[in-house]
Amino acid sequence: MKFVTTGIENLDNALMNGIPSGYTVLLSGSPGSGIELFAKQFSSAHLPEEDTIYITTTERTDDVINTMGEFGWKTDIRIINIGEEFYRKFLEKEIQISRYREKGIPAEEILRPYKFRIEKELDILTLLTFNISELRPPFRIVIDSLDFFFGIEENSKVLSTLRMIKSHTQYQRGVALFTLVTTLYPSIVQSGVEEIVDIIFTMENIRTQTGFEKIFTIKKFRNHPEKVGVFRYDFTPKGISISKIASMK
Amino acid sequence: MDNVRERVPTGIEALDNILNGGVPKGNTVLITGSAGTGKTTLSIEFLVHGAMAGEKGLYISVTEASEKLLENLINYDFFSKEMIQKGIIFIDIPEIYEKLGMNKLQFTLDDINILIQNIVKIVKEFNVKRVVIDSITSICYRLQTEEKIMEFILRLSKALSELGCTTFLVSELLPSAKGYSQYGVEEAVSDGIILLGNLERKGDLLRTLRVVKMRGTSHSRATYVLDITSIGILLVPLLKGGGEMYL
Amino acid sequence: MNIDELKKRLKEYNEPLSLGINTSLSAYIDTIKLLMDEFTSGKNIHLIYISATIPSRSISSILEIYGIDEKKVFYVDCISHLMMNVAESKENTVYVESPTMLENIMLKTQYILNKNVKDVAVVVVDSINSLAIHNDMKILSEFLHLFVTFLRSRNSYMVILSIKEQATQEIMSIINFVSDETLEVD
Ligand SMILES: Nc1ncnc2c1ncn2[C@@H]1O[C@H](COP(=O)(O)OP(=O)(O)OP(=O)(O)O)[C@@H](O)[C@H]1O
Numbered sequence: 064m065k066f067v068t069t070g071i072e073n074l075d076n077a078l079m080n081g082i083p084s085g086y087t088v089l090l091s092g093s094p095g096s097g098i099e100l101f102a103k104q105f106s107s108a109h110l111p112e113e114d115t116i117y118i119t120t121t122e123r124t125d126d127v128i129n130t131m132g133e134f135g136w137k138t139d140i141r142i143i144n145i146g147e148e149f150y151r152k153f154l155e156k157e158i159q160i161s162r163y164r165e166k167g168i169p170a171e172e173i174l175r176p177y178k179f180r181i182e183k184e185l186d187i188l189t190l191l192t193f194n195i196s197e198l199r200p201p202f203r204i205v206i207d208s209l210d211f212f213f214g215i216e217e218n219s220k221v222l223s224t225l226r227m228i229k230s231h232t233q234y235q236r237g238v239a240l241f242t243l244v245t246t247l248y249p250s251i252v253q254s255g256v257e258e259i260v261d262i263i264f265t266m267e268n269i270r271t272q273t274g275f276e277k278i279f280t281i282k283k284f285r286n287h288p289e290k291v292g293v294f295r296y297d298f299t300p301k302g303i304s305i306s307k308i309a310s311m312k
Numbered sequence: 313m314d315n316v317r318e319r320v321p322t323g324i325e326a327l328d329n330i331l332n333g334g335v336p337k338g339n340t341v342l343i344t345g346s347a348g349t350g351k352t353t354l355s356i357e358f359l360v361h362g363a364m365a366g367e368k369g370l371y372i373s374v375t376e377a378s379e380k381l382l383e384n385l386i387n388y389d390f391f392s393k394e395m396i397q398k399g400i401i402f403i404d405i406p407e408i409y410e411k412l413g414m415n416k417l418q419f420t421l422d423d424i425n426i427l428i429q430n431i432v433k434i435v436k437e438f439n440v441k442r443v444v445i446d447s448i449t450s451i452c453y454r455l456q457t458e459e460k461i462m463e464f465i466l467r468l469s470k471a472l473s474e475l476g477c478t479t480f481l482v483s484e485l486l487p488s489a490k491g492y493s494q495y496g497v498e499e500a501v502s503d504g505i506i507l508l509g510n511l512e513r514k515g516d517l518l519r520t521l522r523v524v525k526m527r528g529t530s531h532s533r534a535t536y537v538l539d540i541t542s543i544g545i546l547l548v549p550l551l552k553g554g555g556e557m558y559l
Numbered sequence: 560m561n562i563d564e565l566k567k568r569l570k571e572y573n574e575p576l577s578l579g580i581n582t583s584l585s586a587y588i589d590t591i592k593l594l595m596d597e598f599t600s601g602k603n604i605h606l607i608y609i610s611a612t613i614p615s616r617s618i619s620s621i622l623e624i625y626g627i628d629e630k631k632v633f634y635v636d637c638i639s640h641l642m643m644n645v646a647e648s649k650e651n652t653v654y655v656e657s658p659t660m661l662e663n664i665m666l667k668t669q670y671i672l673n674k675n676v677k678d679v680a681v682v683v684v685d686s687i688n689s690l691a692i693h694n695d696m697k698i699l700s701e702f703l704h705l706f707v708t709f710l711r712s713r714n715s716y717m718v719i720l721s722i723k724e725q726a727t728q729e730i731m732s733i734i735n736f737v738s739d740e741t742l743e744v745d
């Protein structure tokens with residue numbers, strides 16, 4: 064079995080070689096825990112031959128590139144900004160609707176020669192699967208984050224899309240990483256996603272009496288329960304680093 | 313008995329005779345009947361004759377895409393499809409709903425107001441004199457409560473009437489319906505009811521028409537047999553043979 | 560009277576009326592031929608032929624044999640459907656599904672009148688006996704009465720054919736009721 068690097072040496076070691084090709088990973092964490100930074104570090108750690116797409120739903124494309132630049136990471140990845148497109152269309156529509164409700168539909172709109180003008184709703188999930196199905200191995204997919212999709216589509220539809228991505232990844236021997244903010248969703252959603260993926264990481268920034276304790280957990284590793292473990296993580300100028308928890312040894 | 317209200321001829325000769333000259337101007341008339349009885353055909357012909365007389369028509373399509381409707385429309389001997397498209401404004405209501413953000417299954421009172429305002433705006437801007445809504449039943453479905461249906465029809469017909477518009481509301485009757493409309497409210501608030509139906513007589517199926525009510529005029533309440541032809545709808549009185557059965 | 564006398568009689572009419580012609584079977588074809596000839600030779604007269612006895616195609620071929628111009632003839636055929644005998648539709652023919660759909664006979668006649676006939680038309684009903692086979696007398700007499708009234712309002716004639724051998728007392732009294740004049744032809 065081939066492995067790919069996570070971009071964090073100690074994590075690769077803890078996983079005993081990194082992430083096996085064909086695997087799908089869930090990274091969940093509380094807001095502010097750094098999961099989106101992990102996602103960027105992970106995407107830029109790809110090998111030259113790995114076709115890598117970074118699907119962002121919350122940030123501007125420039126911000127993704129800039130952040131990666133600040134840490135000195137490679138930015139030779141394709142960024143697909145689903146969020147931006149969605150909100151642009153969505154907002155445009157909302158603004159127009161409120162204008163029409165206020166002032167009435169203009170006459171020239173009514174007279175425009177008829178064809179079925181109702182634009183097909185922008186189908187975000189189809190857009191997502193389309194982009195992914197185009198990928199040929201080896202590839203690396205990062206989706207930051209799933210929250211956006213659960214926010215606008217039915218849970219069951221999102222889950223079945225994820226299942227498709229997972230099987231494409233598995234069959235084509237790529238790797239995929241999804242981020243998901245914990246505590247936002249009912250546990251069925253959370254456990255639905257956890258059930259699909261092969262590996263689960265969590266990042267938690269826990270408040271303690273002395274300050275913050277940042278805990279990185281390998282919560283699940285399909286067929287390798289021995290790889291499960293708890294670590295400390297930190298932010299350095301080069302990105303996220305992982306270390307063993309001394310006291311627990 | 314007849315007062316002197318101005319008439320709007322439907323252009324269907326026999327129907328105008330039944331109505332003693334036509335529909336009293338400004339009336340809102342329910343064109344009601346079960347599936348395939350000719351409601352759309354009758355309503356379009358009403359608009360076509362208006363267009364021929366230089367009266368702008370507005371057809372608001374709720375159930376069927378107007379593009380398809382135009383494709384299937386009879387080729388009238390007396391008026392070309394090009395002229396029809398010139399003289400009648402065709403609007404698909406899903407488009408209006410979409411533009412006005414009315415995508416909820418149930419409309420709010422605010423939605424109703426805005427919908428009426430928009431219809432009235434079009435009528436004013438294009439100086440429309442004849443309006444058809446096909447069908448009102450589908451709109452009622454989104455209004456849900458009797459109060460809202462009543463509110464909608466009454467306010468719309470008042471507004472259109474004040475603008476000198478004569479309106480046909482197409483109503484779809486399910487076999488389960490008891491009176492002349494699906495929710496019962498539609499028939500009560502309209503000024504007129506024209507009932508289209510099928511009648512079986514000893515194995516023959518006949519299309520029928522009856523004017524059930526028409527405020528502002530006296531009229532025959534007899535049942536007529538109807539034929540849809542390229543020269544328009546034709547009517548003859550139903551013979552009283554007995555043995556018939558309304559379907 | 561005989562055919563020649565009928566011919567002379569027909570020439571005397573100059574305003575719309577309704578006529579009953581009770582003809583013997585032997586004079587039936589000649590009567591049809593005469594009616595066609597007489598009424599289509601006039602300048603602005605059209606003939607609408609309601610065929611309930613023999614299919615319109617057969618009538619048409621009779622005319623062809625005798626060289627009578629069919630240009631101004633229209634058919635409302637209400638027997639071919641029943642006999643499952645409808646060939647390709649002809650431009651001058653409208654079909655009614657069955658001779659029991661009397662209203663549709665009127666509707667189709669009205670259609671032809673409105674669409675094609677500017678002036679006067681003669682409507683020939685062939686025959687009352689055939690219609691009587693398919694309809695009860697009450698509805699038939701109501702139909703003919705309504706039909707005649709309608710045609711009169713359109714300035715048009717109606718000729719009701721009857722075949723003597725099949726004519727009952729009841730049929731004759733309907734003819735007498737709706738016609739201005741009834742002629743006996745042998
Ligand atoms: N172009 C046409 N040529 C001939 N007959 C037609 C034509 N269009 C419609 N018809 C006839 O008219 C009938 C009634 O059509 P119409 O659409 O007016 O009925 P409707 O009551 O509006 O039906 P629905 O309940 O389906 O809306 C059709 O079933 C068909 O027999």
Ligand SMILES: [Mg+2]
Nearest residue numbers: 351352353446
């Ligand atoms: Mg319809």
